[in-house]
Amino acid sequence: MDPTNPLYRYHRQTLLAGIGEDGQRRLGVSHAVVVGMGALGCPGADLLARAGVGRLTLVDRDLVETTNLQRQSLYSEDDARGGRPKAEAARRRLASVNSSISIEAVIADLEPRTAEAVVLDGPLGRPDVLIDGTDNYGTRFLINDLSVKHAIPLVYGGAIATRGVSMTIRPPETACLRCVFDAPKDGAGETCDTVGVLGPVAAMIGAYLASEAMKILLGREDLTSGSLLSFDLWTMERTRLDVRDARDPDCVCCGRRVFEHLDASRSARTVSMCGQGSMQIRPPEGAGALDLEALARGLQNHGRFLIEQSCVRGSLDAERSEDGGCVRLTVFADGRVIVGGVTDPQRARGVYARYVGG
Numbered sequence: 001m002d003p004t005n006p007l008y009r010y011h012r013q014t015l016l017a018g019i020g021e022d023g024q025r026r027l028g029v030s031h032a033v034v035v036g037m038g039a040l041g042c043p044g045a046d047l048l049a050r051a052g053v054g055r056l057t058l059v060d061r062d063l064v065e066t067t068n069l070q071r072q073s074l075y076s077e078d079d080a081r082g083g084r085p086k087a088e089a090a091r092r093r094l095a096s097v098n099s100s101i102s103i104e105a106v107i108a109d110l111e112p113r114t115a116e117a118v119v120l121d122g123p124l125g126r127p128d129v130l131i132d133g134t135d136n137y138g139t140r141f142l143i144n145d146l147s148v149k150h151a152i153p154l155v156y157g158g159a160i161a162t163r164g165v166s167m168t169i170r171p172p173e174t175a176c177l178r179c180v181f182d183a184p185k186d187g188a189g190e191t192c193d194t195v196g197v198l199g200p201v202a203a204m205i206g207a208y209l210a211s212e213a214m215k216i217l218l219g220r221e222d223l224t225s226g227s228l229l230s231f232d233l234w235t236m237e238r239t240r241l242d243v244r245d246a247r248d249p250d251c252v253c254c255g256r257r258v259f260e261h262l263d264a265s266r267s268a269r270t271v272s273m274c275g276q277g278s279m280q281i282r283p284p285e286g287a288g289a290l291d292l293e294a295l296a297r298g299l300q301n302h303g304r305f306l307i308e309q310s311c312v313r314g315s316l317d318a319e320r321s322e323d324g325g326c327v328r329l330t331v332f333a334d335g336r337v338i339v340g341g342v343t344d345p346q347r348a349r350g351v352y353a354r355y356v357g358g
């Protein structure tokens with residue numbers, strides 16, 4: 001291939017019989033939405049950006065923290081020191097990896113009232129595939145609802161401790177997540193905060209997510225797994241549960257087409273952030289955008305606050321945090337607030353009411 005050919009950078013990929021130059025062009029006009037830019041979304045999105053998927057939307061609500069660096073391969077110590085939003089830090093990093101693709105960062109919590117607008121009507125258009133790199137069942141089933149309702153394929157992945165799991169959902173042909181998993185109570189069971197997670201497990205699931213997504217984008221759905229794959233990298237056990245016939249006609253989601261997670265008129269306003277000793281508070285229904293400049297000026301009386309990366313951040317001198325410092329506040333333009341150093345929902349709501357708005 002001529003090095004001046006725009007596809008030259010993908011030469012080793014176009015050599016593959018299943019891709020070729022036609023497949024590469026097809027990837028170049030495709031759109032993948034990655035929800036959750038943590039341990040799974042980082043390697044998944046990295047591989048898709050390098051593979052030349054032309055449009056990538058990265059959705060994440062969190063900020064980069066030091067304890068993310070062990071496995072979240074797109075972030076640096078500088079991102080953690082700066083407490084940068086993951087979606088934006090990932091966008092910057094991936095733009096430096098492949099400047100020929102379009103990448104959109106969405107710094108938001110995917111929640112029922114906004115999920116369809118965020119995922120379906122973003123600036124990069126309707127997605128061809130959804131990638132679930134989230135860490136909680138509430139959001140996971142919300143993405144499953146979106147996938148089934150709008151017939152957009154979904155690649156699901158999960159990683160905990162030394163175990164990983166992955167499944168590809170192609171509505172209406174295959175089983176959906178609700179056919180296979182019960183709806184657990186959120187927060188029930190193990191989390192990465194309580195039992196940890198092995199970096200290589202996350203990297204492997206990230207690779208599954210990317211390769212399954214590529215097959216879908218290339219129109220080779222016939223090659224997708226058809227199985228619920230799970231493995232333990234510590235014991236090297238693997239299982240492969242065939243789910244091709246697991247579609248449940250009574251499934252609340254894909255059978256009865258009741259989209260409980262998408263239709264939830266009210267989701268909890270206060271939720272604990274996975275493993276970070278902090279609480280997230282969403283603004284009340286119908287609240288408009290915040291004037292961040294005015295808010296930052298007001299907060300100057302309570303501590304040192306800066307506007308940075310489209311959010312206001314700083315710490316409150318008068319509020320002791322549970323980790324012995326001061327309570328940290330990060331306020332986004334959509335009114336969402338992360339109260340750092342507090343794990344008691346009531347106290348977090350009190351801090352929110354006092355400093356951001358009642």
Ligand SMILES: [Zn+2]
Pocket residue numbers: 175176177178179180248251252253254255
């Ligand atoms: Zn189902």
